[in-house]
Each structure stands twice: as structure tokens, then as C-alpha cells.
Amino acid sequence: MVRKSKNPHGSAVPHWKWQRLSAIVTLPLMVYCVYLLGGVATLDYVAARSFIAAPSAAVPLAALIAVGIYHAALGVQVIIEDYVPLASGRNGLIMFARVALGGIALVSLVALARITF
Amino acid sequence: MIVALLGAVMAKPRPLSPHLQIYRPQLTSIMSISHRATGAALAAGTLLLCLWLVALAAGDVWYSMAATVIGHPIGIFILFGYSVALVYHALNGVRHLTWDRGIGLTIPAVYRSGQIVLLLTIVITALIWAVWL
Numbered sequence: 697m698v699r700k701s702k703n704p705h706g707s708a709v710p711h712w713k714w715q716r717l718s719a720i721v722t723l724p725l726m727v728y729c730v731y732l733l734g735g736v737a738t739l740d741y742v743a744a745r746s747f748i749a750a751p752s753a754a755v756p757l758a759a760l761i762a763v764g765i766y767h768a769a770l771g772v773q774v775i776i777e778d779y780v781p782l783a784s785g786r787n788g789l790i791m792f793a794r795v796a797l798g799g800i801a802l803v804s805l806v807a808l809a810r811i812t813f
Numbered sequence: 814m815i816v817a818l819l820g821a822v823m824a825k826p827r828p829l830s831p832h833l834q835i836y837r838p839q840l841t842s843i844m845s846i847s848h849r850a851t852g853a854a855l856a857a858g859t860l861l862l863c864l865w866l867v868a869l870a871a872g873d874v875w876y877s878m879a880a881t882v883i884g885h886p887i888g889i890f891i892l893f894g895y896s897v898a899l900v901y902h903a904l905n906g907v908r909h910l911t912w913d914r915g916i917g918l919t920i921p922a923v924y925r926s927g928q929i930v931l932l933l934t935i936v937i938t939a940l941i942w943a944v945w946l
Contacts, residue, residue: 716913719906726903730896734945737883741876745869761862768856775849797856800863807866 711770718767725760732756745811754812758805765801769794844927848905851898858895896941901934 732753736744747753772793780786836842868879882888908926911917917926 716910719910723903723906726899730899730941734941737880741869741873744876748866748869761859765856765859768852768859771849771852772856775853797859800859804859804863804866807863807870810870811866 711773715767715770715774718763718770722760722764722767725756725763728756729760748808749812751812754808758808761801761804761808765797765804769797772797840927841923844905844930848902848909851902851905854898855895855902858898861891861895893942897934897938900938900941901930904930904933904937 736747739747748757773790776786776789776793780789833846865879865883868875883892908917908930911926917923
């Protein structure tokens with residue numbers, strides 16, 4: 697018999713499910729973006745900018761940033777929950793990680809939008 | 814004082830998993846902790862991609878600076894480490910997804926898939942850099 701979770705944050709099942717779903721979405725995006733960005737480091741400024749601005753690069757890159765960083769936030773949460781005791785500021789650290797990763801995602805997407813438009 | 818310290822240690826409500834210090838290392842446990850370590854490194858590394866995009870958005874001067882950092886041996890070393898972490902985490906993630914489907918859960922299968930992941934990590938990382946350079 698499955699005992700009901702006493703987790704103060706509610707059921708752990710949605711976290712488990714979204715971590716898998718975001719992984720499945722991230723995987724092909726990551727493969728494509730590695731293929732895409734492989735050659736970009738050698739380009740000069742004008743070439744790199746027009747390369748990233750193209751929809752074939754900007755759209756999957758934006759999707760990767762959004763879904764990948766969401767996946768990262770879920771994963772970092774699990775690591776913190778396993779190693780940081782509640783009394784040592786576990787919940788505050790999880791909140792900090794979310795804000796930091798959210799900020800990185802937001803700044804990346806704004807930069808990408810400025811490159812594209 | 815020692816009694817007080819001991820009391821503080823023992824007052825901790827629950828032990829935290831996994832018990833890294835008392836657990837004998839083996840392929841399965843090393844690969845499990847590596848999945849977490851690479852995941853954390855990849856999460857931290859998103860900052861680098863972010864900075865590169867900001868540099869590209871900011872203009873020629875900033876982009877050239879970023880290109881110089883990426884071209885420096887230390888930059889290449891970090892990028893290489895990031896690529897290893899990425900390939901390993903992706904491959905081992907697929908291994909985790911197969912386990913979630915109930916596939917390959919016997920001990921011999923877990924060891925074999927682990928060895929395949931390690932081998933493919935080397936091969937695919939080498940391929941990426943061979944094409945890249």
C-alpha cells in the first residue's frame with residue numbers, strides 16, 4: 697500500500713512527471729542546438745548575429761533556453777532537497793536557485809529577442 | 814562542549830540521502846552521482862550561454878571580447894568540460910528514461926547500459942570536437 701505523502705509542498709508526482717517531460721523535450725532541442733552552435737564560435741560579429749537571428753536558429757534556441765532551464769530548476773531542487781537540511785535554509789536555497797535560473801532564462805531570451813528583432 | 818556538539822549533531826531530525834561517505838563506490842553509484850554533478854554543472858553553465866547571447870546582442874566590442882575568452886585555452890577547456898557534461902547527462906538521462914519504462918532494471922543490464930553510456934560519451938564528445946575543430 698502506498699502511504700500518503702507528508703510533503704509540505706504537496707505531491708511529488710507532478711515534479712517527477714515534469715522533470716521527465718522537460719527532459720524529453722530538451723533532448724532533441726539540445727542535439728539540434730549543439731549542431732547549430734558548433735560552427736558559430738568561429739564566425740565574426742556580423743555573420744554570427746545574422747546566423748542567430750535566423751528563425752531556424754532563434755526559435756529552437758529560445759525553446760531550449762525556456763524548457764532546458766525549467767528542467768535545470770527542477771533538477772537543482774532535487775539536489776538541494778537531498779543534501780541541504782531543512783534547518784540549514786533548504787527552502788530559501790531552492791527559492792534562490794529558481795530566481796537565479798529564472799533570471800538567466802529571462803536575460804537570455806531578451807538578448808535573443810534583441811538579436812532577432 | 815563535546816556533549817553539546819554531539820547533541821547538536823544527533824538532534825538532526827533525519828539523515829540525508831545519498832550517504833556518500835559510507836557507501837562503497839561502484840560504477841552504478843559513481844554514475845548516479847555524476848548525473849547529478851553534470852546536471853548541476855550544466856545548470857551553472859547556462860550563465861555562460863546567457864553571457865554569450867548578451868555579448869552578441871550588445872555589439873561588436875563585447876562579442877569580440879567573448880570570442881577572445883572562448884578562444885583562450887582556459888575558455889576551450891571550460892567548453893570541453895561543458896561538452897563532456899552535456900553528452901554524459903543526455904545519454905545517462907536516456908538511460909534513466911528507459912528505467913522509468915521498466916526496461917533494463919536487472920543488475921547486469923544496469924552495468925552494461927552504464928558501460929555503453931560511458932563509451933558513447935567518449936565517442937560522441939570526440940565526434941563533436943572532431944567536426945568542430
